[in-house]
Amino acid sequence: MNVFVIGVGLIGGSLATDIKASYNNAIIHGIDANDINLETAISLGFIDKSSTFANLNNADIVIISVPVDITEIVLPQVLDKVSDNCLVFDVGSTKERLCTIIEHHANRACYLATHPIAGTEFSGPKAALANLFRGKTNIICEIEKTGLKQRELALDIFNRLGMRISYMDAKAHDKHIAYVSHLSHISSFMLGKTVIEKEQNERDIFDMAGSGFASTVRLAKSSPAMWTPIFNQNKENIIDALDEYIENLTAFKQLMQANRSTDIFNEMKSTNRIKEILKGIE
Amino acid sequence: MNVFVIGVGLIGGSLATDIKASYNNAIIHGIDANDINLETAISLGFIDKSSTFANLNNADIVIISVPVDITEIVLPQVLDKVSDNCLVFDVGSTKERLCTIIEHHANRACYLATHPIAGTEFSGPKAALANLFRGKTNIICEIEKTGLKQRELALDIFNRLGMRISYMDAKAHDKHIAYVSHLSHISSFMLGKTVIEKEQNERDIFDMAGSGFASTVRLAKSSPAMWTPIFNQNKENIIDALDEYIENLTAFKQLMQANRSTDIFNEMKSTNRIKEILKGIE
Known part of the structure; x- marks a missing residue:
């Protein structure tokens, strides 16, 4: 299972850590604009190899965990490249604008809008923590616009990570x-x-x-x-x-x-x- | 050593707990307007016996740990009753008005104005904690107006409780x-x-x-x-x-x-x- 994590900081790194621990067959590919962060993430062990957008056609899962202004740019690019069956989710603290931006994308069904209510006041790969999400709430928006296979896979991941799920529309x-x-x-x-x-x-x-x-x-x-x-x-x-x-x-x-x-x-x-x-x- | 604690809540109770643990000869007398709190404090073990203002002439130490509006009323009454050698200190979060009120009291030298920067968001005797003051700052105001014996005793107590001392004038x-x-x-x-x-x-x-x-x-x-x-x-x-x-x-x-x-x-x-x-x- 090829998992691509775009942005290997606190949230991306913590997700990578838990997914590696939960899925034996997961290979975690890291993409980050900051080479030093990527090297740190690999040396910390939660990223297996560095990668690029060119390889996203091989992805089973893409996690976008970058600042929300970058997510607006990155999400459509990711959806352009992934296969029909891929699950793409972001973890940002705003949802309405993002959902609007990709509303009519051909691969809309690949995308799930999520906001895990978890984190600390620290940032970067060294701030990543195992079990950060256990017992925390994950807010999922516009679930009905995500494909059935993608929903099932996403819920399996969040379940293994110990999250409680809450559903809400993006505006609310x-x-x-x-x-x-x-x-x-x-x-x-x-x-x-x-x-x-x-x-x-x-x-x-x-x-x-x-x-x-x-x-x-x-x-x-x-x-x-x-x-x-x-x-x-x-x-x-x-x-x-x-x-x-x-x-x-x-x-x-x-x-x-x-x-x-x-x-x-x-x-x-x-x-x-x-x-x-x-x-x-x- | 007769220690009177007026107000057996979070701060009074925590001080009583640590003083009992630090001085073998300490007998802790509790005074509180709320009988239930006093009974609770005695059953929790940090107050040895209940007492009244009438017994304050026997006090070696009086700790006033009540809301600051009550302290304004209680402090002059306590100073009226205690002997010359007694140490009286309060623990309130305001100091200027209190220092002014007892400025010219005959027993001013008995009093030390302190503000231990310690506590929790909880209150009452059940909120009292051992070692609450260890490593915390205690702000002492107008130290020069307190008698030598009282200063020495107070610093001995704060030292045994593990507090750092900071000196400041009441207005500042x-x-x-x-x-x-x-x-x-x-x-x-x-x-x-x-x-x-x-x-x-x-x-x-x-x-x-x-x-x-x-x-x-x-x-x-x-x-x-x-x-x-x-x-x-x-x-x-x-x-x-x-x-x-x-x-x-x-x-x-x-x-x-x-x-x-x-x-x-x-x-x-x-x-x-x-x-x-x-x-x-x-």
Whole structure:
């Protein structure tokens, strides 16, 4: 079984690792614009050999795990080259534009739009982890547009990797993911920025920071190369989410200015039910 | 050695646990407005016996670990009752107002203003943990106003508990802690609120949330009874921090609206240095 992984970073590398462990007959071919990353991936053992787009006609599976702006360019090229029976899936954090781009492609049935909700704030082949996907949710969009054979193979892979499957249309995916993922990244980056700006001349100030601060700014370590195109592709939904977030922050500030302690207490109390919501995640 | 702990929750309970383990001769007396919490603390074993303010004249050490609005009331009462040699310290997240309140108290030398940067998002006696303070920073304010004997005893305790000591004036403490702690709590609470509001009719939506979301909203589980008075006492500094945070979020949104991808990338890139800053914390 010839598996081509385009982009051998955190997600591509973690998928390659688990697929190698789950399928005895899998040969993992790596394609990456960065030769050093490709060499690292081969030396780490999760990629068997380096390859190129010219060989994609031999692929049984193609995984596209590059930043979402590159996926827009790469996906049609991959679909042009693969055989009818090939399964192609991407793992990006935006789905609507991508599904539209290949909507009328002759090989549309080869493609499955997926978004595994898994990752860390690190990137590159050295960040790849075995069993990263176990117990995590994989969101699949527009399943009905994917061929039967491809669906079966994809579900077999995700099943072996231990993922829970969730189905959603691409538009709804992008809207909701703006709230539960993209907004968190911006809140974290801007929190980091605010504190760094304020405290740039205060060398020892971060001694004062505890695990709470570390938790809220953790996502500000994330890769700008990965996140800039996500913010661009999901712009409208993210701006809606940001507007509501800024509105809530401003309202909270006004409660503080007016010394409305009971309202401040109640705001926090009602948000405490995030505890129940997080139980399924952590 | 008679140690009185007023407020037997997460921090008071964790201090009691470590002090019992570090001093063979320590007898831990618990005082708490909530009888059930006191009984729980005794049954968990970190409080030896329940007590009242009337017995404080026998105290060698008094630890005040209650919400900061209650501390303002309790601290002068405690100083009224203790003997000259007693060490009294609180553990609250605000220091300026408290130091001002007892500035001219006859027993000012008994008091040490401390803020151990340790805790979790949980509260109450069952949340108490052994070794919670090991390797953590303890900020001490206005050390020069505390008596020599009290200073020595306090440093002996903090040393045995494995804490790093940082000295700061109370005003500077409150200003900086607004950025590296209080702001994180508000950003987290409002993020939780924004997502809950948006998704209240979408039962399955939190299946889409991953560890990144969990990390950024973790602090929204925190106790409103503890945080409402902190926000009140440190109002001016927190409003400054909130203003800057809202400004940064708004500027980021405007970059998105104007499709300024390079600027968005650079904003994130420059904030990535939070990685180095967090190395000392996590």
